Amino acid sequence: MENLEQKAVNIDWGKLPFGYLKTDYNVRCYYRDGKWGELEVSSSEYISVHMAATGLHYGQQSFEGLKAFRGKDGKIRLFRWQENAKRMQDSAKGILMAEVPTNIFRDAVIKAIRLNEKFIPPYGSGASLYIRPLLYGSGAQVGVKPADEYLFIVFVTPVGPYFKQGFKPVDMLITPEFDRAAPLGTGSIKVGGNYAASLIAMKKAHDQGFANVVFLDAKEKKYIDECGPANFFAIKGNKYITPKSTSILPSITNKCLEEIAKSLGMTIERRSVALEELSEFEEVGACGTAAVISPIKKIVDDQSGRVYEYCKDGNPGPISTKFYNLLLGIQNGDLEDKFGWTEVV
Numbered sequence: 352m353e354n355l356e357q358k359a360v361n362i363d364w365g366k367l368p369f370g371y372l373k374t375d376y377n378v379r380c381y382y383r384d385g386k387w388g389e390l391e392v393s394s395s396e397y398i399s400v401h402m403a404a405t406g407l408h409y410g411q412q413s414f415e416g417l418k419a420f421r422g423k424d425g426k427i428r429l430f431r432w433q434e435n436a437k438r439m440q441d442s443a444k445g446i447l448m449a450e451v452p453t454n455i456f457r458d459a460v461i462k463a464i465r466l467n468e469k470f471i472p473p474y475g476s477g478a479s480l481y482i483r484p485l486l487y488g489s490g491a492q493v494g495v496k497p498a499d500e501y502l503f504i505v506f507v508t509p510v511g512p513y514f515k516q517g518f519k520p521v522d523m524l525i526t527p528e529f530d531r532a533a534p535l536g537t538g539s540i541k542v543g544g545n546y547a548a549s550l551i552a553m554k555k556a557h558d559q560g561f562a563n564v565v566f567l568d569a570k571e572k573k574y575i576d577e578c579g580p581a582n583f584f585a586i587k588g589n590k591y592i593t594p595k596s597t598s599i600l601p602s603i604t605n606k607c608l609e610e611i612a613k614s615l616g617m618t619i620e621r622r623s624v625a626l627e628e629l630s631e632f633e634e635v636g637a638c639g640t641a642a643v644i645s646p647i648k649k650i651v652d653d654q655s656g657r658v659y660e661y662c663k664d665g666n667p668g669p670i671s672t673k674f675y676n677l678l679l680g681i682q683n684g685d686l687e688d689k690f691g692w693t694e695v696v
C-alpha cells in the first residue's frame with residue numbers, strides 16, 4: 352500500500368468551514384456479479400463513472416453523514432455508525448440498490464477515519480471529522496431498471512460548525528408552494544433526489560435571509576414535515592414533540608434527542624404536528640448531524656403571512672441548550688455515554 356505516514360497538517364481548526372477539504376484517502380468497495388468485493392484504498396478524489404450509470408440517469412443514489420470526534424483523552428469516538436449503516440440499507444431497499452452489509456460499512460468507515468487521522472480536528476476546536484458514505488448505481492442501463500453494479504465509497508472531511516455564528520437561533524420560512532417529497536415517495540430514505548427537489552425552496556428561503564425552509568405535508572399542507580435537511584422538534588411544558596409522517600427522513604439526531612428527553616423525565620410525542628400548534632410551543636428547533644440543533648427564533652408562513660416567534664431574548668431556549676450540551680458532551684467524550692452511542696476507534 353501507499354506510504355501512510357501521518358504528517359501534521361497545517362489547518363486553522365478554529366476557522367474551518369462546514370465544507371469539503373481534501374484529505375489523503377478514501378475507501379471504496381464494488382458490487383459486481385452479485386457480490387461485494389474487497390475494500391480498496393484510493394488517494395484520488397475522482398471516480399470514473401460510466402456515462403449510462405443508473406446513478407446519473409435514474410437517481411439510484413443514496414448517502415449518509417456521520418461524525419467522529421477527538422476527545423480530551425485523545426481517543427477518537429465514532430457516533431452511532433450502526434444507525435447510519437441500517438439507514439443506508441433502508442435507502443438501498445427503497446430504490447432497489449444492492450445493500451451494503453453492516454460489516455463492510457463499518458470497516459470502510461473505520462478505515463477511512465484511521466487513514467486520515469491527521470485530519471481529525473483537535474479536542475476543543477469545535478470542529479469534527481465528517482464522514483460521508485455514498486452508494487450509487489454504477490452499472491449501465493438505458494431502459495429504466497436497477498443497475499447490476501454498485502459502488503460504495505466513504506470519504507471524510509474535517510468540518511467546522513454548520514452555522515458560523517454558532518449555537519444561535521435562526522429564522523425559517525414556510526413555502527407551501529414547494530414539496531420536498533410525496534407522502535408515499537422517497538422522503539423517508541436518504542437519497543439525493545429529495546435534495547434536488549428541495550433546492551428551489553431552500554434558495555427562495557436563503558434569498559430572503561432565512562436559514563432554511565419548513566416543509567409542510569405534501570397532501571393537506573396542514574402539518575409540519577421537515578426543516579430542509581433536518582428534522583423538526585418542539586418543546587411544550589414537559590413534552591418533546593416531533594412530527595410523524597411518511598415523508599420524513601428518520602434523523603438519528605432526533606432519535607438521540609428523544610432518548611435524552613426521556614432520560615430527563617420528559618414525555619415523547621411523535622405524531623402529526625398541525626401548523627396552528629406553532630403558536631403554542633415554547634421552543635422549536637431543527638436537528639441533524641451537521642448542525643446538531645438549530646434553535647428557531649422565527650417561522651414565517653409565506654402564504655398566510657403569519658409569524659411565529661420564539662427565543663424572545665435572542666438566546667436559545669433552556670431545554671434546547673441543555674439537549675445540545677448533553678449531546679455534544681457525549682459525542683466528544685466529556686460526558687459519560689450511558690446510552691452506548693459512541694465507539695472508540
Ligand SMILES: *Cc1c(COP(=O)(O)O)cnc(C)c1O
Binds near residue numbers: 416581
Ligand atoms: C440526513 C437528514 C436528516 C438528519 O438526519 P441525522 O441522522 O440526524 O443526520 C434530516 N432530514 C433529512 C431530509 C436528511 O436527509
